[in-house]
Amino acid sequence: xxxxxxxxxxxxxxxxxxxxxxxxxxxxxxxxxxxxxxxxxxxxxxxxxxxxxxxxxxxxxxxxxxxxxxxxxxxxxxxxxxxxxxxxxxxxxxxxxxxxxxxxxxxxxx
Amino acid sequence: xxxxxxxxxxxxxxxxxxxxxxxxxxxxxxxxxxxxxxxxxxxxxxxxxxxxxxxxxxxxxxxxxxxxxxxxxxxxxxxxxxxxxxxxxxxxxxxxxxxxxxxxxxxxxxxxxxxxx
Numbered sequence: 001x002x003x004x005x006x007x008x009x010x011x012x013x014x015x016x017x018x019x020x021x022x023x024x025x026x027x028x029x030x031x032x033x034x035x036x037x038x039x040x041x042x043x044x045x046x047x048x049x050x051x052x053x054x055x056x057x058x059x060x061x062x063x064x065x066x067x068x069x070x071x072x073x074x075x076x077x078x079x080x081x082x083x084x085x086x087x088x089x090x091x092x093x094x095x096x097x098x099x100x101x102x103x104x105x106x107x108x109x110x
Numbered sequence: 111x112x113x114x115x116x117x118x119x120x121x122x123x124x125x126x127x128x129x130x131x132x133x134x135x136x137x138x139x140x141x142x143x144x145x146x147x148x149x150x151x152x153x154x155x156x157x158x159x160x161x162x163x164x165x166x167x168x169x170x171x172x173x174x175x176x177x178x179x180x181x182x183x184x185x186x187x188x189x190x191x192x193x194x195x196x197x198x199x200x201x202x203x204x205x206x207x208x209x210x211x212x213x214x215x216x217x218x219x220x221x222x223x224x225x226x227x
Contacts, residue, residue, distance in 0.1 A: 001171075001172070003154070032212075034211075034212040034213075036212075036213035036214065038155070038214070040155075045205060045217040045218065045219050045220060046147075046155065046205070046214070046217055047217070048213055048214060048215050048216075051210070051211055051212075051213035051215070052211055052212070052213070057215065089154065089155050091155075091157070091213070091214070093212045097169050098157065098169055098171065099145070099157035099160070099214075100157065101147075101154060101155040101156060101157060102154070103154055104154040104155070
């Protein structure tokens with residue numbers, strides 16, 4: 001199972017919106033509404049930000065939103081803040097009953 | 111509150127074995143699937159294995175199949191990962207996580223495994 005494809009880096013100024021893409025296949029992203037997104041600050045454990053493609057767990061800011069079109073899922077961060085600077089990973093359930101993570105995206109707040 | 115605490119990491123020689131543990135608290139452990147995920151130094155996340163709530167079903171990444179075994183003890187609220195035939199490429203921080211709706215909702219802080227001679 002190959003890793004899902006994410007851009008290596010995305011940047012934006014405070015207050016702007018950015019979108020991170022996550023491209024897979026019909027055997028993972030495109031086949032299920034089971035994409036999740038994780039935020040990881042340096043030296044910390046990942047934190048769930050979006051599950052089932054677009055659902056925000058309790059406590060996650062509504063500045064984070066998820067969507068999907070075909071084999072590509074997306075995470076949008078609106079009103080970018082300094083604290084959003086982190087690594088972000090998508091993850092999908094697969095037809096092999098496994099999970100596959102994305103390659104990861106470093107978000108920089110300019 | 112939900113807490114997951116991994117232990118058992120350390121330095122091991124190639125070909126050696128190690129058993130990781132994850133102590134769970136703050137939720138009904140026996141209700142949830144659990145997973146292990148790893149992250150090599152400076153690299154991305156890699157899902158390793160999951161186990162169903164009653165241990166009836168397990169699944170592994172191809173990279174560890176046949177070498178790693180996941181298990182749990184619901185009476186002790188504990189998750190385990192037995193790692194055999196370790197290789198240098200198994201060097202990573204290993205996280206345990208609670209699976210909710212096919213997402214990894216809660217994570218521990220991780221335990222570092224280093225495979226080196």
